[in-house]
Amino acid sequence: ANPRPLDLNNVQGDILEGLGKKNEAFFFFQIKAGQASPFREDLRSFIPLITTTTEAKKFHQCIREGKKEAAKQGKPFPMIENSGVNISFSQKGLVALGITDNIGDDVFKQGMLADASGLGDDLSDWDADFKKEIHAVIIVTANSTSVLERTLDHIKSIFRVGHKDTTIQEVTRLLGQTRPGAEDGHEHFGFNDGLSQPAVKDVDAGVTSEPGEKPVRQGVILLGREGDDGLLIPGQPLKSVTRPSWALDGSFLAFRYLKQLVPEFDSFLEANALPVPRIRAPGDPTGAELLGARLVGRWKSGAPIDLTPIRDNPAFATREDFRFDPANQERCPFAAHVRKTNPRSDLDKLGGTEIRRIIRRGIAFGPEVTTEEKKAKKSSSNEKLERGLLFTCYQSNLGNGFHFMQESWANNNQFPPKTAATPPVPAPGIDPIIGVGIGTPRQMVGTSPDISKSNQELDFTAKWVIPRGGEYFFSPSISALKNTFAA
Ligand code: HEM
Numbered sequence: 345a346n347p348r349p350l351d352l353n354n355v356q357g358d359i360l361e362g363l364g365k366k367n368e369a370f371f372f373f374q375i376k377a378g379q380a381s382p383f384r385e386d387l388r389s390f391i392p393l394i395t396t397t398t399e400a401k402k403f404h405q406c407i408r409e410g411k412k413e414a415a416k417q418g419k420p421f422p423m424i425e426n427s428g429v430n431i432s433f434s435q436k437g438l439v440a441l442g443i444t445d446n447i448g449d450d451v452f453k454q455g456m457l458a459d460a461s462g463l464g465d466d467l468s469d470w471d472a473d474f475k476k477e478i479h480a481v482i483i484v485t486a487n488s489t490s491v492l493e494r495t496l497d498h499i500k501s502i503f504r505v506g507h508k509d510t511t512i513q514e515v516t517r518l519l520g521q522t523r524p525g526a527e528d529g530h531e532h533f534g535f536n537d538g539l540s541q542p543a544v545k546d547v548d549a550g551v552t553s554e555p556g557e558k559p560v561r562q563g564v565i566l567l568g569r570e571g572d573d574g575l576l577i578p579g580q581p582l583k584s585v586t587r588p589s590w591a592l593d594g595s596f597l598a599f600r601y602l603k604q605l606v607p608e609f610d611s612f613l614e615a616n617a618l619p620v621p622r623i624r625a626p627g628d629p630t631g632a633e634l635l636g637a638r639l640v641g642r643w644k645s646g647a648p649i650d651l652t653p654i655r656d657n658p659a660f661a662t663r664e665d666f667r668f669d670p671a672n673q674e675r676c677p678f679a680a681h682v683r684k685t686n687p688r689s690d691l692d693k694l695g696g697t698e699i700r701r702i703i704r705r706g707i708a709f710g711p712e713v714t715t716e717e718k719k720a721k722k723s724s725s726n727e728k729l730e731r732g733l734l735f736t737c738y739q740s741n742l743g744n745g746f747h748f749m750q751e752s753w754a755n756n757n758q759f760p761p762k763t764a765a766t767p768p769v770p771a772p773g774i775d776p777i778i779g780v781g782i783g784t785p786r787q788m789v790g791t792s793p794d795i796s797k798s799n800q801e802l803d804f805t806a807k808w809v810i811p812r813g814g815e816y817f818f819s820p821s822i823s824a825l826k827n828t829f830a831a
Contacts, residue, residue: 358597370734428485431825434817437479456814457815542564560698571698596819602810674798707733754775
């Protein structure tokens with residue numbers, strides 16, 4: 345049961361609501377050796393800057409109403425200046441602060457560097473900074489680079505960065521920004537992103553009646569709440585967890601620095617384009633577009649292929665009311681990215697998906713593909729042109745959420761289990777976007793919408809998403825920050 349009513353003023357805003365943003369900075373730092381006490385003092389001055397869920401909700405409400413009003417008056421809606429601030433700590437950060445309670449999450453405790461091989465990462469691709477000790481990350485969001493910089497400068501001044509008595513040492517900083525024009529909200533392969541999120545019970549109003557996806561209990565995302573029941577490894581009884589009292593209403597943040605090879609992905613789609621009629625009606629996809637949609641499970645607009653399998657339909661972009669046919673991949677391949685990461689009805693008979701749900705808050709980074717890269721069908725080796733996704737997600741248990749999703753679903757060619765498939769399926773294959781075949785070939789079946797060809801394998805010769813680093817963090821409640829982290 346829930347310990348006390350949830351107070352959205354006490355939960356950091358990125359978790360349950362998201363910080364409105366065009367620009368985002370991830371400022372990774374260490375607490376200087378021997379400086380834990382003065383750091384705590386600085387943290388006390390920093391806490392009032394943190395955007396709470398209530399504030400983030402108010403901001404979004406204000407934008408929605410402003411847009412409606414502007415539309416009524418036939419006026420363009422002006423960009424609202426805004427900045428959001430959140431903070432999260434790694435296990436090493438907890439140790440640096442002398443917080444030794446067992447938080448009850450082994451994946452968090454070992455850190456992402458130690459977990460990297462389990463996730464399928466090649467450590468030689470990791471940026472050297474993510475092999476260093478990182479104690480915490482401050483997330484800053486804004487609607488312009490100038491507001492972002494100003495907020496970052498203010499934060500740095502609180503921790504006296506640049507002065508002899510500073511309490512922190514920057515490790516690295518990553519900057520994300522939404523893509524320009526019509527690509528706003530789309531990741532670099534061109535697909536609308538951040539659409540399907542679990543609705544959280546009694547937090548996200550008005551979603552309970554949606555068919556298909558049910559709201560998740562608060563404890564799936566927040567520690568210590570109803571639904572934060574323990575670690576679930578298939579075939580084993582639920583392993584219960586005990587949380588320290590200060591962990592209540594915090595959430596684990598998995599951060600992934602993912603480079604995307606866009607020209608390579610596009611040329612793979614061209615080379616393996618699915619057969620489509622030579623004469624196409626307006627709105628009909630090319631064979632490459634159809635293949636792209638079959639790999640992701642949604643068209644570029646976001647429309648789920650399970651609802652509109654033949655052609656994109658932007659009117660369906662935000663629809664979540666789809667349920668896969670567990671016996672069939674005619675409408676959507678079993679291994680398609682959205683089916684691998686949220687198999688929905690595929691798991692109805694296996695306990696459902698609730699415990700595996702995560703809330704994603706990623707942002708694109710890096711410039712658009714250049715004409716030279718397009719021509720060469722190859723990403724430039726110039727680091728300045730590197731692009732991809734700064735992927736973040738929140739959950740109450742990393743072993744149930746991100747870690748499990750990557751290791752046991754995306755990388756596992758046998759998932760989802762397909763004993764009842766018609767026709768019988770050899771193995772669904774790995775997630776074509778993020779999957780790494782560990783000891784299995786990089787391939788999937790079901791890319792063809794023609795059911796008689798459902799078992800044809802498609803081999804991925806290369807990877808298009810290269811993990812460059814990351815870390816696991818804990819994003820504490822405001823009261824825990826005041827009474828435990830800064831005390
Ligand atoms: C959904 C792209 C990495 C988990 C999606 C969607 C796209 C996408 C286009 C569909 C739109 C939406 O519902 O938001 C990408 C790209 C990635 C990436 C390009 C890497 C560069 C990841 C990672 C994970 C993940 C690392 C977790 C291990 C999910 C989940 C969904 C999703 C849970 C929602 C599925 C659903 O509920 O329908 N992703 N993603 N993604 N992705 Fe990813």
